[in-house]
Amino acid sequence: MPIRILLADDHRLFRQGMISLMRTREDLVEVVGEAETGEEAVQMTGMLRPDVVLMDIYMPQKDGLQAAKEILSRFPGVAIVMLTSSEHDGHLYEAVRLGVAGYLLKNLDADELFELLEGVTHGEAAMTRSMAMRLLKGVAGRMVDAESGEEALSERELVVLRFVANGASNAEIAENLSISINTVKSHLKNILEKLQLANRTQAATYALRRGLVLPREK
Amino acid sequence: MPIRILLADDHRLFRQGMISLMRTREDLVEVVGEAETGEEAVQMTGMLRPDVVLMDIYMPQKDGLQAAKEILSRFPGVAIVMLTSSEHDGHLYEAVRLGVAGYLLKNLDADELFELLEGVTHGEAAMTRSMAMRLLKGVAGRMVDAESGEEALSERELVVLRFVANGASNAEIAENLSISINTVKSHLKNILEKLQLANRTQAATYALRRGLVLPREK
DNA sequence: AACTGCCTCACTCTAAAGGGTGATTACATC
DNA sequence: GATGTAATCACCCTTTAGAGTGAGGCAGTT
Numbered sequence: 001m002p003i004r005i006l007l008a009d010d011h012r013l014f015r016q017g018m019i020s021l022m023r024t025r026e027d028l029v030e031v032v033g034e035a036e037t038g039e040e041a042v043q044m045t046g047m048l049r050p051d052v053v054l055m056d057i058y059m060p061q062k063d064g065l066q067a068a069k070e071i072l073s074r075f076p077g078v079a080i081v082m083l084t085s086s087e088h089d090g091h092l093y094e095a096v097r098l099g100v101a102g103y104l105l106k107n108l109d110a111d112e113l114f115e116l117l118e119g120v121t122h123g124e125a126a127m128t129r130s131m132a133m134r135l136l137k138g139v140a141g142r143m144v145d146a147e148s149g150e151e152a153l154s155e156r157e158l159v160v161l162r163f164v165a166n167g168a169s170n171a172e173i174a175e176n177l178s179i180s181i182n183t184v185k186s187h188l189k190n191i192l193e194k195l196q197l198a199n200r201t202q203a204a205t206y207a208l209r210r211g212l213v214l215p216r217e218k
Numbered sequence: 219m220p221i222r223i224l225l226a227d228d229h230r231l232f233r234q235g236m237i238s239l240m241r242t243r244e245d246l247v248e249v250v251g252e253a254e255t256g257e258e259a260v261q262m263t264g265m266l267r268p269d270v271v272l273m274d275i276y277m278p279q280k281d282g283l284q285a286a287k288e289i290l291s292r293f294p295g296v297a298i299v300m301l302t303s304s305e306h307d308g309h310l311y312e313a314v315r316l317g318v319a320g321y322l323l324k325n326l327d328a329d330e331l332f333e334l335l336e337g338v339t340h341g342e343a344a345m346t347r348s349m350a351m352r353l354l355k356g357v358a359g360r361m362v363d364a365e366s367g368e369e370a371l372s373e374r375e376l377v378v379l380r381f382v383a384n385g386a387s388n389a390e391i392a393e394n395l396s397i398s399i400n401t402v403k404s405h406l407k408n409i410l411e412k413l414q415l416a417n418r419t420q421a422a423t424y425a426l427r428r429g430l431v432l433p434r435e436k
Numbered sequence: 437a438a439c440t441g442c443c444t445c446a447c448t449c450t451a452a453a454g455g456g457t458g459a460t461t462a463c464a465t466c
Numbered sequence: 467g468a469t470g471t472a473a474t475c476a477c478c479c480t481t482t483a484g485a486g487t488g489a490g491g492c493a494g495t496t
Contacts, residue, residue, distance in 0.1 A: 011324035017235020106229035167420030202385030204419045
């Protein structure tokens with residue numbers, strides 16, 4: 001019997017395209033459900049109990065990584081394969097840390113996808129050579145990073161960074177947090193050092209691109 | 219005869235899905251070519267002269283907007299329909315300004331897409347109600363902005379702003395553009411005044427949020 | 437010819453940012 | 467009890483950013 005698949009992606013066109021593709025291999029794969037949001041993916045997984053969830057990362061309400069975490073804790077038998085366009089190494093590491101069964105980029109050939117999906121049902125990991133390589137490099141990179149002193153930001157540093165990302169000056173941050181400007185400078189200095197950045201503007205763009213602050217309009 | 223379509227998207231899976239979908243409506247649409255990068259899209263357009271180019275925005279080498287600009291100036295007869303996941307208003311405005319025939323989100327139904335594509339060949343614009351609404355709101359917003367003193371940035375100012383958004387210092391910008399640091403300061407001063415911003419960090423986040431620079435990974 | 441906007445640059449001055457060093461308190465961990 | 471880390475702050479010093487003012491060249495428009 002074919003592999004039962006739940007498709008979680010917020011782009012209807014992409015889902016429809018995938019379904020159309022999978023119809024050409026009905027012997028191997030069958031799309032049993034679709035989800036538009038992470039929240040929906042969790043619920044549908046509970047109801048349908050698919051063999052594999054093909055999960056995008058960027059989704060409204062709850063992103064694919066959060067949804068994956070929840071699914072893995074509640075329905076450990078379900079295999080999750082991330083299928084995303086994110087070239088962001090951080091997403092890859094996070095997904096692997098959660099224990100997903102695969103991480104694939106949308107820049108992938110359909111036949112390869114079918115092959116890898118079949119492997120997943122046999123307990124293999126779904127990952128292309130290039131993704132595996134990036135993962136290895138990432139692990140190596142983290143070891144180097146640990147040696148060279150890069151660590152995660154503290155809570156307070158994150159708060160300061162968010163202010164910076166909103167264009168606040170040190171004085172304004174100090175006032176808002178009711179601390180001395182020296183302390184703000186101190187935090188910012190640590191932030192720049194930890195993240196290996198040169199100035200506050202780079203810190204701001206870093207924060208925006210990592211989604212540490214919401215990209216509000218206007 | 220069917221509408222001849224060039225598919226420009228860097229995700230192979232998406233392209234394959236779209237092709238599979240369009241095979242179901244062979245009477246109406248035909249994919250005559252695929253492009254993985256903006257540069258490729260330009261070249262393929264020259265060679266194939268499709269009726270419509272379905273163009274994504276995020277692509278390596280040359281993004282969809284740049285490619286659209288080039289195609290429209292070199293092959294004015296070709297209709298370009300942006301098909302993207304970008305909810306960024308800046309991208310929408312830019313595309314419309316360039317003169318594309320449509321702007322659609324990938325969160326779209328296949329049947330709707332087919333309908334809209336047919337409309338394009340009859341000279342209609344391919345745009346969903348919600349996109350049209352966003353466009354109108356954007357225009358209204360810009361009129362208000364114009365009254366309150368916001369003006370468009372000059373070409374040079376945009377270049378400087380892009381550097382700022384990448385975290386460059388005035389000295390670095392000056393060196394890269396081979397102009398004096400005083401000139402850079404002068405440009406930046408005008409930018410801040412035109413956009414009613416307080417400092418370069420705000421300018422950087424402004425640029426990022428408006429999509430003036432592509433949110434590169436890494 | 438006059439005007440306008442854009443790009444270029446200079447000079448001054450003040451405010452802000454950022455690097456370095458060191459120190460205290462508090463809290464958790466080992 | 468020692469160690470470590472986070473958060474707080476101070477002082478000094480150098481570099482950078484930003485505001486103000488003025489000005490020349492150049493292209494396009496009226």
